[in-house]
Amino acid sequence: MLELSLTRLHEGTVLLYALSVLLYFIDFLHNNRKANRIAFWLLAIVWLLQTIFLFLYMVKTGRFPVLTIFEGLYFYAWVLITLSLAINRLLRVDFTVFFTNVLGFIVMAVHTFAPVQMESSVHAQRLVSELLLIHITMAILSYGAFSLAFVFSLLYLIQYDLLKRKKWGKRLVRLGDLSKLEHMSYVLSVIGVPMLLFSVILGLQWAYIKVPDLFWFDPKIIGSFTVLAAYSVYLYLKVRKQVYGKTLALINIASFLVVIINFSLFGTLSKFHFWYT
Structure with a gap:
């Protein structure tokens, strides 16, 4: 039951990410600062949820989650979101954040909806x-x-x-x-x-x-x-x-x-x- 709830929460995170990218796109087209601010805070929530998921996965597996393509894609998306948030705060290059998150969303969507190979965990254990x-x-x-x-x-x-x-x-x-x-x-x-x-x-x-x-x-x-x-x-x-x-x-x-x-x-x-x- 808990695993199913986490799966639904993860899917909800993807939807929040999609909404954030959409608002960034609106800002890109119409220079809408309100949309930009909302998009940033939605992205911050996505980053927080992703960080929690990564931490829980690390607690569950007892290792850093990068040893399978399933894990690697998720960590890659987390890296892109982290960098985009940093750029948004430090450099104020709004359109860089937009394009970076388009790329990050594609990676995260592939990770979320791609079928998980059952033998990945076996390989991960062999490669630790x-x-x-x-x-x-x-x-x-x-x-x-x-x-x-x-x-x-x-x-x-x-x-x-x-x-x-x-x-x-x-x-x-x-x-x-x-x-x-x-x-x-x-x-x-x-x-x-x-x-x-x-x-x-x-x-x-x-x-x-x-x-x-x-x-x-x-x-x-x-x-x-x-x-x-x-x-x-x-x-x-x-x-x-x-x-x-x-x-x-x-x-x-x-x-x-x-x-x-x-x-x-x-x-x-x-x-x-x-x-x-």
């Missing part, structure tokens, strides 16, 4: 180790940084287009200036790259210990190094070649597409990433 825990947590946090970098790059392109077409108005101001959007995208990419690199190193170390027949051409390994290569090229072009503007934003967006492919497709093809099954 501090090394693996750190590896997965750092990977998800790096994906969170890359997600926000993607959002800032996307907003850059929208702002760039509005300026080019001379579409002046409140929306133009609220998007933030181009230099700030580009700088934030760059900073978040700088944060994400070393975190993902450390995650890959720890993951390979764990696999070397736990997987006797480690296949170095495993799709997940190749995908992770491809993500690192894509963002390394982005950073190289930014720092060494002084590439900036629309071209740099497009490169960042393309790099994030590699992240999505690596997170979803390559994970299902991997021979030893059981937490993706």
Whole structure:
């Protein structure tokens, strides 16, 4: 009975999240500050409920919940909501919050309504180790940084287009200036790259210990190094070649597409990433 009630509460949280995103969309279209404030507090409630669910799950399982795709998606959504709340309070970039939460809602909806694999808990028990825990947590946090970098790059392109077409108005101001959007995208990419690199190193170390027949051409390994290569090229072009503007934003967006492919497709093809099954 309690588990059923928690399930219904979790579904209610998704509805609250949907309402928050809707109000952010209204604010996006009509510059409605009242809708923005209500959306923020609804999002804060969603974050609080998600945090409680995470804590209860940790108490129930006795570990940090990131060892299966079911758990990883939920933690990823929690990271995105946490970052969006921080941005809303610290940077006051409203449209970044909107686009970040659209992405977060998609992740949370997939997590909530996807069928849970019964054997996931079995795999989780087999994979429990501090090394693996750190590896997965750092990977998800790096994906969170890359997600926000993607959002800032996307907003850059929208702002760039509005300026080019001379579409002046409140929306133009609220998007933030181009230099700030580009700088934030760059900073978040700088944060994400070393975190993902450390995650890959720890993951390979764990696999070397736990997987006797480690296949170095495993799709997940190749995908992770491809993500690192894509963002390394982005950073190289930014720092060494002084590439900036629309071209740099497009490169960042393309790099994030590699992240999505690596997170979803390559994970299902991997021979030893059981937490993706």
